[in-house]
Amino acid sequence: MSVLVVGTTALDSIKTPKSENPRLLGGSASHAAVAASFFAPTKLVGVVGGDFPAKYVKLYEKHGICLAGLERVKDGQTFHWSGEYEVNMNNRRTLNTVLGVIDGWSPKLPGDYESTPYVLLANISPAVQHTVLDQLSKAKFVIADTMDLWMNIALPDLLRLLKRVDCLVLNDSEARQLVSEDNVPAALAKIHKLGPRYVIIKKGEHGSLLSGPKGLFVAPAYPLKKVVDPTGAGDSFVGGLIGFLAAQKGGSVDSHLRRAIVHGAVVASFCCEGFGLARTTKATKAEIAGRVKELEKLVKF
DSSP: OOOOEESSOOOEEEEEEEEEEEEEESSSSHHHHHHHHTTTTTTEEEEEEETTHHHHHHHHHTOEEEEEEEETTTOOOOOOOEEEEEETTTEEEEEEOOOGGGTTTTOOOGGGGGOEEEEEEEEOOOOHHHHHHHHOOSSEEEEEOOOOOHHOOHHHHHHHHTTTOEEEEEHHHHHHHTTTTTSSSHHHHHHHSSSSEEEEEEEEGOOOOEEEEEEEEOOOHHHHHSSSOTHHHHHHHHHHHHHHHHHHHHHHHHHHHHHHOOOOOOHHHHTTTSTTTTGGGGGHHHHHHHHHHHHHHHOOO
Protein backbone atom coordinates (compact mmCIF):
# COMPACT_ATOMS: atom_id res chain seq x y z
CA MET A 1 0.00 0.00 0.00
CA SER A 2 1.05 3.60 -0.47
CA VAL A 3 1.89 6.45 1.90
CA LEU A 4 0.83 10.08 1.76
CA VAL A 5 3.20 12.54 3.47
CA VAL A 6 2.16 16.15 4.10
CA GLY A 7 4.44 18.71 5.72
CA THR A 8 7.10 21.31 5.09
CA THR A 9 9.47 21.26 2.12
CA ALA A 10 12.28 23.56 3.10
CA LEU A 11 15.80 24.83 2.58
CA ASP A 12 17.83 24.42 5.78
CA SER A 13 21.04 26.23 6.69
CA ILE A 14 22.77 24.19 9.38
CA LYS A 15 25.76 25.16 11.46
CA THR A 16 27.67 22.85 13.81
CA PRO A 17 30.93 23.41 15.72
CA LYS A 18 32.80 21.76 12.84
CA SER A 19 30.94 22.79 9.70
CA GLU A 20 28.41 25.10 8.08
CA ASN A 21 26.08 24.02 5.27
CA PRO A 22 23.68 26.50 3.64
CA ARG A 23 20.38 25.83 1.86
CA LEU A 24 20.22 22.06 2.17
CA LEU A 25 17.08 20.16 1.27
CA GLY A 26 15.06 19.88 4.47
CA GLY A 27 11.61 20.13 6.00
CA SER A 28 9.46 17.54 7.74
CA ALA A 29 7.88 16.23 4.52
CA SER A 30 11.23 15.89 2.74
CA HIS A 31 12.85 13.79 5.46
CA ALA A 32 9.73 11.71 6.10
CA ALA A 33 8.94 11.04 2.43
CA VAL A 34 12.47 9.89 1.62
CA ALA A 35 12.44 7.61 4.67
CA ALA A 36 9.04 6.13 3.75
CA SER A 37 10.14 5.54 0.15
CA PHE A 38 12.56 2.80 1.23
CA PHE A 39 9.55 0.62 2.02
CA ALA A 40 6.46 1.76 0.11
CA PRO A 41 5.27 3.97 -2.79
CA THR A 42 5.20 7.51 -1.41
CA LYS A 43 3.27 10.65 -2.36
CA LEU A 44 4.47 14.05 -1.17
CA VAL A 45 2.31 17.11 -0.53
CA GLY A 46 4.15 20.38 0.02
CA VAL A 47 4.86 23.80 -1.45
CA VAL A 48 8.08 25.41 -2.69
CA GLY A 49 9.06 28.72 -4.25
CA GLY A 50 10.84 29.62 -7.45
CA ASP A 51 14.16 29.44 -5.61
CA PHE A 52 13.81 25.71 -4.96
CA PRO A 53 16.74 23.98 -6.70
CA ALA A 54 15.95 21.55 -9.53
CA LYS A 55 18.52 19.12 -8.09
CA TYR A 56 16.29 18.59 -5.06
CA VAL A 57 13.30 17.80 -7.26
CA LYS A 58 15.48 15.20 -9.00
CA LEU A 59 16.44 13.78 -5.60
CA TYR A 60 12.76 13.24 -4.76
CA GLU A 61 12.28 11.59 -8.14
CA LYS A 62 15.33 9.38 -7.61
CA HIS A 63 13.50 7.85 -4.65
CA GLY A 64 10.35 7.30 -6.69
CA ILE A 65 8.37 9.90 -4.73
CA CYS A 66 5.23 11.08 -6.51
CA LEU A 67 5.28 14.88 -6.79
CA ALA A 68 1.80 15.54 -8.16
CA GLY A 69 1.03 17.16 -4.80
CA LEU A 70 4.10 19.43 -4.73
CA GLU A 71 2.94 22.99 -5.45
CA ARG A 72 5.45 25.38 -7.03
CA VAL A 73 5.03 29.13 -6.64
CA LYS A 74 7.36 30.74 -9.20
CA ASP A 75 7.50 34.17 -7.60
CA GLY A 76 7.52 32.85 -4.03
CA GLN A 77 10.30 32.01 -1.57
CA THR A 78 10.75 28.50 -0.20
CA PHE A 79 10.42 28.07 3.56
CA HIS A 80 13.90 28.56 5.05
CA TRP A 81 15.19 27.58 8.48
CA SER A 82 18.62 28.38 9.87
CA GLY A 83 19.96 26.82 13.06
CA GLU A 84 23.11 26.18 15.06
CA TYR A 85 24.03 23.13 17.17
CA GLU A 86 26.13 23.09 20.32
CA VAL A 87 29.09 20.75 20.79
CA ASN A 88 26.97 17.94 22.28
CA MET A 89 24.73 17.95 19.12
CA ASN A 90 21.64 17.68 21.32
CA ASN A 91 20.98 21.36 21.90
CA ARG A 92 20.31 23.76 19.05
CA ARG A 93 19.03 27.27 18.60
CA THR A 94 17.14 28.77 15.71
CA LEU A 95 18.99 31.64 14.06
CA ASN A 96 16.37 32.60 11.49
CA THR A 97 13.07 31.43 10.04
CA VAL A 98 11.50 32.64 6.79
CA LEU A 99 8.05 31.14 6.26
CA GLY A 100 7.82 32.13 2.60
CA VAL A 101 5.25 30.16 0.62
CA ILE A 102 4.05 28.05 3.55
CA ASP A 103 2.58 31.16 5.19
CA GLY A 104 -1.16 30.75 4.66
CA TRP A 105 -0.70 27.68 2.46
CA SER A 106 -3.75 25.43 2.14
CA PRO A 107 -2.96 22.16 0.34
CA LYS A 108 -5.29 20.69 -2.25
CA LEU A 109 -4.84 16.96 -2.75
CA PRO A 110 -4.78 15.53 -6.28
CA GLY A 111 -7.74 13.20 -6.80
CA ASP A 112 -5.94 9.88 -6.35
CA TYR A 113 -4.20 11.14 -3.21
CA GLU A 114 -7.52 11.34 -1.36
CA SER A 115 -7.81 7.56 -1.05
CA THR A 116 -4.25 6.85 0.14
CA PRO A 117 -4.48 4.27 2.97
CA TYR A 118 -1.51 5.35 5.11
CA VAL A 119 -1.20 9.04 5.92
CA LEU A 120 1.51 10.94 7.74
CA LEU A 121 0.68 14.48 8.79
CA ALA A 122 4.29 15.49 9.31
CA ASN A 123 5.15 18.45 11.50
CA ILE A 124 3.29 21.52 10.22
CA SER A 125 0.46 23.68 11.59
CA PRO A 126 -2.63 21.82 12.87
CA ALA A 127 -4.74 23.98 10.53
CA VAL A 128 -2.96 22.48 7.51
CA GLN A 129 -3.27 19.00 8.99
CA HIS A 130 -7.04 19.51 9.39
CA THR A 131 -7.31 20.68 5.77
CA VAL A 132 -5.73 17.43 4.60
CA LEU A 133 -7.93 15.25 6.80
CA ASP A 134 -11.00 16.97 5.39
CA GLN A 135 -10.02 15.75 1.91
CA LEU A 136 -9.28 12.10 2.77
CA SER A 137 -11.80 9.38 1.96
CA LYS A 138 -10.26 5.96 2.70
CA ALA A 139 -7.45 6.43 5.18
CA LYS A 140 -6.62 3.21 7.04
CA PHE A 141 -4.08 4.66 9.48
CA VAL A 142 -3.27 8.32 10.16
CA ILE A 143 -0.23 9.51 12.11
CA ALA A 144 0.21 13.14 13.18
CA ASP A 145 3.53 14.61 14.27
CA THR A 146 3.57 17.84 16.27
CA MET A 147 5.78 20.13 18.36
CA ASP A 148 5.74 22.62 21.21
CA LEU A 149 5.23 25.59 18.86
CA TRP A 150 1.70 24.43 18.00
CA MET A 151 0.91 23.87 21.67
CA ASN A 152 1.89 27.48 22.31
CA ILE A 153 0.07 29.17 19.40
CA ALA A 154 -2.56 26.70 18.11
CA LEU A 155 -3.59 24.50 21.04
CA PRO A 156 -7.37 24.44 20.30
CA ASP A 157 -6.70 23.27 16.72
CA LEU A 158 -4.23 20.66 17.97
CA LEU A 159 -6.65 19.26 20.57
CA ARG A 160 -9.34 18.97 17.91
CA LEU A 161 -6.87 17.18 15.65
CA LEU A 162 -6.11 14.53 18.28
CA LYS A 163 -9.69 13.27 18.04
CA ARG A 164 -9.23 12.66 14.31
CA VAL A 165 -5.97 10.70 14.15
CA ASP A 166 -4.93 7.15 15.05
CA CYS A 167 -1.45 7.95 16.32
CA LEU A 168 0.29 11.01 17.77
CA VAL A 169 4.07 11.44 17.68
CA LEU A 170 5.88 13.98 19.87
CA ASN A 171 8.96 14.19 22.09
CA ASP A 172 9.00 13.70 25.85
CA SER A 173 9.08 17.39 26.83
CA GLU A 174 6.16 18.07 24.47
CA ALA A 175 4.18 15.20 25.99
CA ARG A 176 4.65 16.74 29.42
CA GLN A 177 3.66 20.16 28.15
CA LEU A 178 0.56 18.94 26.32
CA VAL A 179 -1.12 17.50 29.41
CA SER A 180 0.76 19.36 32.19
CA GLU A 181 2.18 16.13 33.57
CA ASP A 182 5.86 15.58 34.47
CA ASN A 183 5.63 11.78 34.69
CA VAL A 184 5.75 10.32 31.16
CA PRO A 185 3.66 7.15 31.78
CA ALA A 186 1.02 9.28 33.48
CA ALA A 187 1.19 11.76 30.59
CA LEU A 188 0.59 8.95 28.11
CA ALA A 189 -2.65 7.96 29.83
CA LYS A 190 -3.87 11.54 29.65
CA ILE A 191 -2.93 11.90 25.98
CA HIS A 192 -4.90 8.76 25.09
CA LYS A 193 -7.96 10.37 26.65
CA LEU A 194 -7.58 13.24 24.18
CA GLY A 195 -8.19 10.87 21.29
CA PRO A 196 -5.26 8.96 19.74
CA ARG A 197 -5.27 5.17 20.10
CA TYR A 198 -1.49 5.09 19.82
CA VAL A 199 1.09 7.55 21.18
CA ILE A 200 4.79 7.46 20.32
CA ILE A 201 7.23 9.55 22.34
CA LYS A 202 10.56 10.32 20.69
CA LYS A 203 13.54 10.44 23.04
CA GLY A 204 16.33 11.18 20.56
CA GLU A 205 19.50 9.17 21.18
CA HIS A 206 17.62 7.28 23.91
CA GLY A 207 15.09 5.75 21.53
CA SER A 208 11.31 5.91 21.69
CA LEU A 209 8.33 4.79 23.71
CA LEU A 210 5.12 3.37 22.23
CA SER A 211 1.82 3.29 24.12
CA GLY A 212 -1.15 1.47 22.63
CA PRO A 213 -3.78 -1.23 23.17
CA LYS A 214 -1.06 -3.82 23.79
CA GLY A 215 0.61 -1.71 26.46
CA LEU A 216 4.05 -0.10 26.44
CA PHE A 217 6.99 -0.87 24.17
CA VAL A 218 10.43 0.67 24.61
CA ALA A 219 12.63 0.78 21.50
CA PRO A 220 16.29 1.81 21.48
CA ALA A 221 17.90 4.19 19.03
CA TYR A 222 20.61 2.72 16.83
CA PRO A 223 23.90 3.51 18.64
CA LEU A 224 26.08 5.81 16.55
CA LYS A 225 29.73 6.53 17.29
CA LYS A 226 29.52 9.88 15.54
CA VAL A 227 26.63 12.26 14.92
CA VAL A 228 27.14 14.76 12.11
CA ASP A 229 23.72 16.45 11.99
CA PRO A 230 20.52 15.29 13.77
CA THR A 231 18.26 17.68 11.84
CA GLY A 232 15.34 15.72 10.42
CA ALA A 233 16.03 12.53 12.40
CA GLY A 234 12.62 12.63 14.08
CA ASP A 235 10.89 13.10 10.72
CA SER A 236 12.95 10.26 9.22
CA PHE A 237 11.95 8.07 12.16
CA VAL A 238 8.22 8.51 11.69
CA GLY A 239 8.55 8.35 7.89
CA GLY A 240 10.37 5.04 8.04
CA LEU A 241 7.83 3.78 10.57
CA ILE A 242 4.77 4.48 8.42
CA GLY A 243 6.52 3.30 5.27
CA PHE A 244 7.22 -0.06 6.90
CA LEU A 245 3.61 -0.33 8.07
CA ALA A 246 2.31 0.34 4.57
CA ALA A 247 4.53 -2.37 3.11
CA GLN A 248 3.15 -5.15 5.30
CA LYS A 249 0.70 -7.64 3.83
CA GLY A 250 -1.95 -8.98 6.18
CA GLY A 251 -2.24 -8.59 9.90
CA SER A 252 -3.30 -5.58 11.92
CA VAL A 253 -1.36 -2.41 12.60
CA ASP A 254 -0.87 -3.71 16.15
CA SER A 255 0.91 -6.80 14.85
CA HIS A 256 3.48 -4.76 12.89
CA LEU A 257 3.89 -1.52 14.84
CA ARG A 258 6.77 -2.58 17.09
CA ARG A 259 8.89 -3.72 14.16
CA ALA A 260 7.90 -0.56 12.31
CA ILE A 261 9.33 1.56 15.14
CA VAL A 262 12.63 -0.32 14.96
CA HIS A 263 12.84 0.24 11.20
CA GLY A 264 12.06 3.92 11.72
CA ALA A 265 14.87 4.17 14.27
CA VAL A 266 17.31 2.63 11.82
CA VAL A 267 16.44 5.04 8.99
CA ALA A 268 16.81 7.93 11.46
CA SER A 269 20.33 6.72 12.27
CA PHE A 270 21.41 7.24 8.67
CA CYS A 271 19.97 10.76 8.75
CA CYS A 272 22.25 11.66 11.68
CA GLU A 273 25.38 10.56 9.81
CA GLY A 274 25.29 13.38 7.27
CA PHE A 275 24.07 16.93 6.76
CA GLY A 276 20.46 17.24 5.67
CA LEU A 277 19.49 14.24 3.55
CA ALA A 278 23.01 13.55 2.26
CA ARG A 279 23.48 10.21 4.08
CA THR A 280 19.84 9.10 4.08
CA THR A 281 19.63 9.28 0.30
CA LYS A 282 22.73 7.09 -0.02
CA ALA A 283 21.46 4.38 2.32
CA THR A 284 20.49 1.04 0.80
CA LYS A 285 17.82 -1.48 1.75
CA ALA A 286 20.59 -3.94 2.59
CA GLU A 287 22.18 -1.46 5.00
CA ILE A 288 18.81 -0.84 6.64
CA ALA A 289 18.19 -4.57 7.05
CA GLY A 290 21.66 -5.01 8.53
CA ARG A 291 21.15 -2.38 11.19
CA VAL A 292 17.72 -3.80 12.05
CA LYS A 293 19.38 -7.16 12.76
CA GLU A 294 21.99 -5.43 14.93
CA LEU A 295 19.25 -3.73 16.97
CA GLU A 296 17.43 -7.03 17.38
CA LYS A 297 20.56 -8.56 18.90
CA LEU A 298 20.99 -5.61 21.25
CA VAL A 299 17.53 -5.91 22.78
CA LYS A 300 17.18 -9.70 22.95
CA PHE A 301 17.52 -11.28 26.39
